[in-house]
Each structure stands twice: as C-alpha cells, then as structure tokens.
Amino acid sequence: PDFIYLIPRLSIERWRFFIFEDVAMAVRHFLTLLDFSPTELMSVLTRAIELKKMRANGVIYEPFKGKVLAMIFEKSSTRTRVSFEAGMAQFGGSAIFLSPRDTQLGRGEPVEDSARVISRMTDIVMIRTFAHDIIERFAAHSRVPVINGLTDDHHPCQILADLQTFLEHRGTLQGKTFAWIGDGNNMCNSYIHAAHQLGFQLKIACPYGFEPDPALLDQYKHCATLVKTAEDAAQGAHLIATDVWTSMGQEAEQSIRKRRFSTYQVNPRLMDFASPDALFMHCLPAHRGEEISEDMLDDPRAVVWDEAENRLHAQKALMEFLLTN
Ligand code: CP
Ligand code: NVA
Numbered sequence: 001p002d003f004i005y006l007i008p009r010l011s012i013e014r015w016r017f018f019i020f021e022d023v024a025m026a027v028r029h030f031l032t033l034l035d036f037s038p039t040e041l042m043s044v045l046t047r048a049i050e051l052k053k054m055r056a057n058g059v060i061y062e063p064f065k066g067k068v069l070a071m072i073f074e075k076s077s078t079r080t081r082v083s084f085e086a087g088m089a090q091f092g093g094s095a096i097f098l099s100p101r102d103t104q105l106g107r108g109e110p111v112e113d114s115a116r117v118i119s120r121m122t123d124i125v126m127i128r129t130f131a132h133d134i135i136e137r138f139a140a141h142s143r144v145p146v147i148n149g150l151t152d153d154h155h156p157c158q159i160l161a162d163l164q165t166f167l168e169h170r171g172t173l174q175g176k177t178f179a180w181i182g183d184g185n186n187m188c189n190s191y192i193h194a195a196h197q198l199g200f201q202l203k204i205a206c207p208y209g210f211e212p213d214p215a216l217l218d219q220y221k222h223c224a225t226l227v228k229t230a231e232d233a234a235q236g237a238h239l240i241a242t243d244v245w246t247s248m249g250q251e252a253e254q255s256i257r258k259r260r261f262s263t264y265q266v267n268p269r270l271m272d273f274a275s276p277d278a279l280f281m282h283c284l285p286a287h288r289g290e291e292i293s294e295d296m297l298d299d300p301r302a303v304v305w306d307e308a309e310n311r312l313h314a315q316k317a318l319m320e321f322l323l324t325n
Contacts, residue, residue, distance in 0.1 A: 033156045
C-alpha cells in the first residue's frame with residue numbers, strides 16, 4: 001500500500017507499526033530515550049545547541065508553517081507547556097492545549113479513540129499523563145509522532161535538556177560519572193536509560209524503599225549502580241541531579257516522604273564531595289528546604305536556569321527530527 005513508509009537507513013525496530021483502516025503506517029515516537037539510537041540522540045542534542053545559537057542571533061526559522069502540535073496535559077506543567085508551545089510558535093506552527101477537564105478524555109472516551117481522532121487533525125502530539133501504558137496505547141493508535149512530556153515512569157524530554165546543558169558546559173558525556181540523589185522516580189529511570197545510551201556511569205542514592213525498579217537496575221547494571229548514602233553517590237561525580245521528593249500523583253505520601261528523604265538533601269556541603277568541576281541540575285520545580293537547601297540554586301555549580309531554558313531548544317530539535325526525518 002501507498003502508506004507504508006520505510007526508510008532503510010533507520011533501524012526497523014525503532015519504528016512502530018499500526019494498522020489503520022487496512023493501511024499499515026510506520027511512525028517514529030519518543031516515549032523513552034530508548035526510542036532513538038545513540039547516534040540519533042546525539043544528533044538531536046547537537047541540533048538543539050545549533051537552534052539555540054540561531055535564536056540568540058535572531059535567525060527566523062519557520063519550517064513548520066501550518067503544522068499543529070496537540071498537547072495533552074493530565075498533570076500540571078510550567079516548563080513543558082511553555083517550551084513546547086513557544087517552540088512550535090517559533091517554528092511557524094501552532095499548538096493546542098488539551099486538558100482532561102475540558103475534553104472528552106476526562107469523560108471516559110478511550111485513549112485509543114482519542115488518538116485516532118486527534119492524530120487525524122494534527123501533525124504531532126505531546127502527552128503528559130500518569131501510567132506509562134496510556135501513552136503507549138495512544139502512540140499505538142496515532143498516525144503522527146507522539147512525544148512523552150512526562151509519565152509516572154519516564155521524563156525523556158527533561159533528560160534531553162539536561163544532556164544538552166551538560167554538553168554546553170562540559171563538552172562530553174562519555175566516561176563521566178553522574179549522581180542521582182533522592183527519589184528513584186521517572187527522572188531517575190530516564191537517567192538510567194541515558195547512561196546506557198550515551199556512555200556515562202550513574203550512581204543512585206535513594207532511601208530504602210524508594211529505589212528504582214530492581215528489574216531496571218539489573219538490566220542496566222553495566223551503567224547504573226545503587227549506592228547507600230548521598231555522600232557515596234556524590235563522591236567524585238561530574239554532575240549531581242535531584243528532583244522533588246513527592247512527584248505529581250503521590251501527594252498523599254508527602255509527610256512520610258519528607259521524613260524518609262531527610263538525609264538525601266543536596267546542598268553545597270554535599271556538592272563538595274563531587275569532582276571540583278561538578279555541576280548541579282534539578283528539573284524544577286524545586287522545593288528549597290527539602291530536596292535542596294535554601295542556598296543550593298545560588299551556588300555557582302547550579303545550572304538549573306540554563307537547564308530549564310534548554311527544554312525549549314532540545315524539544316525544538318526533537319520535533320524537527322520527528323517531523324522531517
Ligand atoms: N521540569 C518540568 O517538566 O517542569 P514542568 O512540570 O513545569 O513542566
Ligand atoms: N518527578 C516529578 C517531575 C516533575 C517535572 C514529577 O513527576 O512530578
């Protein structure tokens with residue numbers, strides 16, 4: 001059939017096929033960092049750095065005139081929403097914000113049906129949702145690329161921005177040691193994938209009972225190691241990253257988490273265990289006095305504002321890749 005798009009130079013397993021009205025379609029999605037090869041990830045990061053320079057130089061680049069991004073948010077967002085919407089506008093296209101409160105998604109219309117409809121009217125879709133299988137089901141029924149804007153299990157767009165930031169400040173990822181301190185959550189899982197894909201070591205320190213899935217740790221033991229204390233993880237690291245102790249959807253556990261995580265705060269004293277050129281990142285929003293000290297974001301090793309800005313550039317590069325390759 002006409003609609004079988006096969007591009008031989010891209011490995012076949014990274015394409016997802018679905019049958020829609022007797023037509024087999026092949027579409028690339030970005031649901032986790034494993035959806036792209038290491039070479040593809042590096043090309044997106046290199047392009048993100050380039051797009052950032054172009055914007056700084058006032059270059060107008062509008063390859064997506066008339067293209068529409070649908071953004072489905074089942075959880076709150078500042079950075080993800082603004083960066084995708086601004087990015088699409090800068091590319092000459094437009095974005096639609098959809099929330100379950102005012103769409104039929106919130107009234108029980110199946111994800112599969114929503115995917116069929118939304119992907120017939122738009123060119124690319126970004127979803128922030130709860131269970132990871134929701135985005136997988138959406139992608140399986142979408143005619144257009146689907147991007148993960150955060151699920152309970154992964155936050156790959158944030159990791160693209162973090163990696164871009166590290167590359168801009170320190171030049172290379174290969175052979176570096178990163179430390180993840182705090183909750184073994186969606187960000188931690190995506191960092192594990194990044195370590196595997198891009199050749200760095202990840203040391204993870206979490207309170208007992210809040211570690212990443214043991215199966216994931218076992219699968220990636222060549223690049224990710226669980227250590228006992230925050231100091232063990234920080235020792236000699238080139239990057240220390242953390243995140244909130246209570247992610248969206250876990251609000252009922254907030255007070256117990258505050259107690260259990262109290263020795264996992266990142267502060268300038270902990271940063272002193274790291275390599276002298278270590279950087280600090282946090283995907284934000286941050287809670288000063290909890291996962292970071294009041295003064296952590298003012299420390300010269302913190303690069304969180306560059307990291308937040310890079311959401312824009314990294315996701316523009318990602319959308320360009322998905323819409324033009
Ligand atoms: N880091 C991040 O995803 O931020 P938002 O929740 O504001 O989108
Ligand atoms: N782990 C956090 C990240 C927020 C950007 C959450 O899922 O709420």
